[in-house]
Amino acid sequence: MHKSLLAITTFAKISIRRYFRDRVAIFFTVVFPLIFLFVFGGIFGKNSSSAFHVAVINQSSEAFAQKFDGQLKAEKIFKVDPKVTTLSSAKDKMSRSELDATIVLPPDFGSLKGKTYPSGIAQVYYDVNDEQAATTVTSILQGQFETINTELIKNPTPFKVQTQKTNIGGLSRFDYTFSGLLGFSILGLGVFGPTNYFPQMKKQGVLRRLHITPLRPWEFFTASVLSNAVIGIFSIGIMFIVAMTVFHFHMTGNILNLVVMIVLGILSIFGIGLAIGGWAKNENQAAPLANIITFPMMFLSGTFFPRFLMPEWLQHITTFLPLTPVIDGIRQVATEGKSLVEVGPQIGLIAIWTVIIYAIAFRVFRWE
């Protein structure tokens, strides 16, 4: 037992040191997931979905129109495109969905027309595909006009509507996506790593050299899992730091529970890579098999988009993919603050898969 422990710790220690000397490995385990993080963080990170992209075309020279134009541009709910000055260029952009709507203030907008107060009709243009956005933009404008109207003509207004936001502590879209990205990172680390370097070590005869020693496959497996877990925690730790500092990820769970979840995830997913890499004689055998197994998980386990968007029958099936409980478990612990007992079903599913995967890995492993 003491001998096994020495073998396992020495092998794990040296392969961790080797990892930090390998720039290509660092790129694929740290930089590559970070690129994904920035891409998806850029898409889901800012709450830009609640702002409307509009163009404001002011054709009036009245003082009121100038003031109203400035007021629209200061409005947070509108993101005014300053480059659009003509209706034709606005239509062009609307047809490509770059703009949600265009607000036109006609030449007589804000003129007195012989009365004591200014008046006018603002026009909202929109593309047929953006009807919903246009309706919202229109109602926002109406709200603003109502405020102005009551200031100009003192009329009693018995009924009013007030809106208030209630998403205190709710999940932002980024929070939801982030655990999927962690899943993707674990998948890459656990499957593409070993399916690449195990056949390579066989080809070079590195494993043959180990085969002639008394080292047992389980000792070699344990050392590999151990070093992979350390590398995984390192890579995922960096992702967490970036997610919290750059994208304001809301970490609500217990960090220790989260580490347990992540290590369990790495353990089970790494087994897939170990089974494929340990079985394959060369890269030509390993690569296609690795792709066949990982691609469905990459898209169906909630890696890049949430599983609740899928039809119900597909959700039922994908619940049982090996990566799904890993991603769900991590999300529930990290963003919903659940305890390890509460994610029991996920841990149970991970445990079942781990037993199955490693049973296969031991059976099919060959040193050369």
Added chain:
Amino acid sequence: MAEVILKVTNLQKSYDDKKVVKGVSFDVRRGEVFGILGPNGAGKTTTLEMIETLRPIDSGSVTLDGVDVAREPQKIRYLIGVQLQSTAFMDKVKLTELLDQQAAAYGERVDSHALLKDVNLDDKASSFVEELSGGQKQRFSIAAALVHQPKVFFMDEPTTGLDPQARRNLWALVNKIKAKGTTIILTTHYMEEAEQLCDRVAIMDKGQIIKLNTPKNLVDELLEKGFKKERRVEQANLEDVFMDLTGKGLHA
């Protein structure tokens, strides 16, 4: 006669109905250097791989230091050291780390610097294997194969692809290992090497041992049959010139 450490009896192996090793038997004595010679495809490597526990034995038996190879392969692995033909080690790992790792596979801790010194590589302790020359790699792989002080040391074509200096260095190293009492079994293509190093040689062809004796006796036997070689006594040959000009230093 010295005690027998390895006893091979009627060893056989076939691949897809093709017999590669057809009933090989020989004894190796403790402390000797035993050579196996033969053309490519003679079955040398397969024979050795069966003894080294790398390949299952079809029939026949192998006993090494009293341990049956087929029955207790794990025990055998502690007794033998194998220097492989390909000198592949993991890249981006220091020589000392590789030795530590190799020793850990046997559950041992070693003084890796001292082991490197034994093969004249102590100045390369922090280098990676990929930075070594051919001769250095070969010496390192010997150091790695000997971390656990095996009783029997197998070397598969140890000098193939080396230049003359590196070859001579390696011969000196083999003699050093022998002097420590390790039994050595080696295969080679070079007759000069066999003559220089081996106490006894077995000549294999087509999966069988066709001759086994000391190099000197084999030559004598041939001469007794009336063999005559066109003999020309040379004072020196081109290799001597090369060695004289480039020296025998250990920088190979």
